[in-house]
Amino acid sequence: MSEQEKTKVMFVCRTAPYGTVYEQEAIEAMVMFGAYEQDISVSFIGDGVFSLKKGQDTSLLGKKNFSMTYPILIDDFEISHIYVEKESLEERGMSGEDLMTEVEIVDRNLLKQKMNEMKALLPF
Amino acid sequence: MLHIIKKSPYESSALNDAVNYIGQNDDIVLLVEDGVYAVKKGGKFEELLRNLAQKNSVYCLLADIKARGIQESEIAENIKVIDYKGFVEKVVEHNPMTWS
Numbered sequence: 001m002s003e004q005e006k007t008k009v010m011f012v013c014r015t016a017p018y019g020t021v022y023e024q025e026a027i028e029a030m031v032m033f034g035a036y037e038q039d040i041s042v043s044f045i046g047d048g049v050f051s052l053k054k055g056q057d058t059s060l061l062g063k064k065n066f067s068m069t070y071p072i073l074i075d076d077f078e079i080s081h082i083y084v085e086k087e088s089l090e091e092r093g094m095s096g097e098d099l100m101t102e103v104e105i106v107d108r109n110l111l112k113q114k115m116n117e118m119k120a121l122l123p124f
Numbered sequence: 125m126l127h128i129i130k131k132s133p134y135e136s137s138a139l140n141d142a143v144n145y146i147g148q149n150d151d152i153v154l155l156v157e158d159g160v161y162a163v164k165k166g167g168k169f170e171e172l173l174r175n176l177a178q179k180n181s182v183y184c185l186l187a188d189i190k191a192r193g194i195q196e197s198e199i200a201e202n203i204k205v206i207d208y209k210g211f212v213e214k215v216v217e218h219n220p221m222t223w224s
Contacts, residue, residue: 014137014141045141045144046141047137087144111145112145115125115145115221116147119219121125121219123221123222
């Protein structure tokens with residue numbers, strides 16, 4: 001499929017992991033979309049930025065550590081961009097060094113522009 | 125873009141997060157479900173919505189304000205009320221993003 005035919009979609013992740021099922025549902029949907037070779041971006045804003053924090057250990061919680069999924073999504077499911085909003089990181093005392101995978105840290109204005117380029121926004 | 129806000133601003137960051145992403149004048153805002161609690165005159169979010177309504181159209185859904193006992197006279201200035209038909213029209217005209 002050529003680049004022109006791909007539909008640009010962006011997952012917008014606004015919730016922290018584990019407290020709700022949103023992140024799990026988002027990842028399942030990302031895998032599904034990945035199989036259809038769409039042009040997928042994922043953005044993390046607000047409490048969503050906690051999903052990418054390094055050093056998550058869910059063994060005591062008895063839940064799967066979802067953060068391990070993102071590097072695989074990038075490599076094997078061809079997610080084109082992972083954006084993390086700079087302002088949300090800063091508000092939470094975090095920076096790129098706190099994140100467990102290579103991401104693009106962008107400011108709100110740039111992310112707003114990216115959102116406007118999308119055919120569909122998928123909020124989680 | 126059409127920004128649909130579904131959660132009460134008193135318990136969720138939905139409205140505040142949306143405000144950060146409401147840009148151009150053709151971006152519009154629609155408050156539905158518990159999101160409509162933001163419209164109340166004298167409430168904490170009246171000023172925020174008044175400022176927003178100066179450059180973007182702000183709507184709330186009739187069925188949701190009625191269900192929650194909010195009278196039209198209690199709605200902050202410049203917030204428009206629309207029905208389900210109007211809601212559908214806005215969704216057709218704009219690319220929607222839901223803040224829940």
